[in-house]
Amino acid sequence: MTVPNAEASFGLTEVEAGPAASTPGRGRVVRALLAKPQVVAAAGFLVLLVLLAVLAPVLTAIEGSGPNAFHSGAVDSDLGGMPIGAFGGVSGAHWFGVEPQTGRDIFARIVYGAQVSLTISLATTAVTTVVGVVLGTVAGYFGGVVDTVISRLMDILMAFPALIFMIAILSALPDGNRTLLLICVLSVFGWPYIARVIRGQTMSLRQREFVEAARVSGARLRHQLFAEVLPNLRGTIIVLATMAAPGYIGTEAALSFLGVGVVPPTPSWGQMIAASVNWFTVDPTYFLIPGAFLFLTVMSFIVIGDHAQKVLDGREA
Numbered sequence: 001m002t003v004p005n006a007e008a009s010f011g012l013t014e015v016e017a018g019p020a021a022s023t024p025g026r027g028r029v030v031r032a033l034l035a036k037p038q039v040v041a042a043a044g045f046l047v048l049l050v051l052l053a054v055l056a057p058v059l060t061a062i063e064g065s066g067p068n069a070f071h072s073g074a075v076d077s078d079l080g081g082m083p084i085g086a087f088g089g090v091s092g093a094h095w096f097g098v099e100p101q102t103g104r105d106i107f108a109r110i111v112y113g114a115q116v117s118l119t120i121s122l123a124t125t126a127v128t129t130v131v132g133v134v135l136g137t138v139a140g141y142f143g144g145v146v147d148t149v150i151s152r153l154m155d156i157l158m159a160f161p162a163l164i165f166m167i168a169i170l171s172a173l174p175d176g177n178r179t180l181l182l183i184c185v186l187s188v189f190g191w192p193y194i195a196r197v198i199r200g201q202t203m204s205l206r207q208r209e210f211v212e213a214a215r216v217s218g219a220r221l222r223h224q225l226f227a228e229v230l231p232n233l234r235g236t237i238i239v240l241a242t243m244a245a246p247g248y249i250g251t252e253a254a255l256s257f258l259g260v261g262v263v264p265p266t267p268s269w270g271q272m273i274a275a276s277v278n279w280f281t282v283d284p285t286y287f288l289i290p291g292a293f294l295f296l297t298v299m300s301f302i303v304i305g306d307h308a309q310k311v312l313d314g315r316e317a
Contacts, residue, residue: 029308029311029312032311033304033307033308033311036307038303038307039303039304039307041300042299042300042301042303043300043304045296045297045300046297046300046301046304049114049118049293049297050118052110052111052114053111053114053115053118055111056108056111056112056114056115059107059111060105060107060108060111060112063093063094063095063105063107063108064093065093065094065104065105065107065108066105066108067104067105067108067112067113067265067267068104068265068267069104070102070103070104071094071098071103071104071105072103073103074089074093074094074098074103075089075098075100075102075103080100080101081100081101081102081103082100082282082283083097083098083099083100083103083283085097087285088100088106088283088284088285088286088289090285094106094107095107096110096285096289097285097286097289099275099286100279100282100283100286106272106285106286106289106290108267109267109272110267110269110272110289110290110293112266112267113267113268113269113271113272113290113293114269114293116179116252116262116266116267116268117249117252117253117268117269117294117297118249119179120179120182120183120186120248120249120252121245121246121248121249121252122245123183124182124183124186124187124190124248125241125244125245125248127183127187127191128186128187128190128191128193128194128244129194129237129240129241129244131187131191131194131195132190132191132192132193132194132195132198132240133194133195133198133230133233133237135150135154135191135195136150136194136195136196136197136198136199136201136202137198137199137202137225137229137230137233138150139151139195139199139202140198140199140200140201140202140203140205140206141202141203141206141224141229143203143206150195150199151199153192154192154195154196154199155192157188157189157191157192158192158193158196160189162189163251163254165189166185166186166251166255166260167255167258167260169185170182170185170255170260170261171260175263178261178262178263178266179262179266182252182255182261182262186248186251186252190244190247190248193244194240194241194244197236197240198233198236198237198240201232201233201236202229202233205228205229205232205233206229210228211224211228211229214227214228235309235312235313238308238312239305239308239309239312242301242304242305242308243301243302243305243306245301246297246298246299246300246301246302246305249294249297249298249301250294250298252268252270253268253269253270253273253294254270255270256268256269256270256271256274257270257271257274258270258274259274269290269293269294270294272286272290273287273290273291273294276290
């Protein structure tokens with residue numbers, strides 16, 4: 001599984017936790033990030049991708065091609081189904097060209113595939129972040145038996161070769177709502193990586209003076225957790241979520257590439273890359289377009305997450 005592995009992957013350690021006052025304000029963080037051209041470029045690409053996904057029905061209606069519409073006139077049957085025209089059949093009617101043999105419009109499949117990738121990635125990130133933060137905070141703050149039970153559960157799930165088990169589980173289960181199924185499977189194996197980091201940070205915060213003061217003063221448990229502990233985990237949570245999202249995009253694409261993820265006729269970038277392998281030498285455009293979108297999406301999340309971590313840690317102004 002491509003979810004980053006706990007503290008080492010994120011550069012986060014227990015000693016990094018500190019009072020909320022030391023964490024840069026939201027406005028300062030945003031200004032620091034917008035001062036980085038690479039972050040602006042990455043954010044711009046992600047905004048563009050979201051717009052493409054949201055406006056997919058409108059854009060494909062303008063272009064005149066659906067994601068599963070076959071255009072036999074766009075391929076040459078005498079040449080084994082090769083697209084007619086340069087760069088894989090790129091034209092005013094087919095902005096990114098067409099698939100060999102089937103003639104399906106690549107642009108339409110890209111934008112509808114973006115819907116699938118972003119839905120699975122963002123939903124899984126939300127679920128794993130909430131579950132990981134809740135269980136990690138509870139384990140780190142209360143310790144004892146609660147910590148032991150949650151920690152052993154994390155250890156068990158992290159000990160599994162996640163990708164192999166996901167392939168086995170998805171192969172055995174019926175297709176059904178494949179998007180929901182992928183979100184559930186990815187979430188089961190993904191939350192321990194976030195919970196482990198949050199647990200370590202919470203254990204450190206629990207010993208800090210401001211938390212001890214709140215506890216001694218008789219503050220309610222709700223106040224201790226929501227007013228003292230969680231605000232100090234804000235930066236860590238943002239970084240973990242930002243870095244987890246591209247991992248889920250890559251994992252979904254890998255599972256679809258292997259044929260156990262999103263199933264046809266639902267478009268998927270992983271499916272497209274898998275289908276394009278046999279055509280790479282004669283129609284490289286078919287491979288390069290979905291590959292480029294996958295690469296740029298993952299890279300954009302990583303760039304934003306990396307710089308957000310540095311700003312929140314105070315390593316970048």
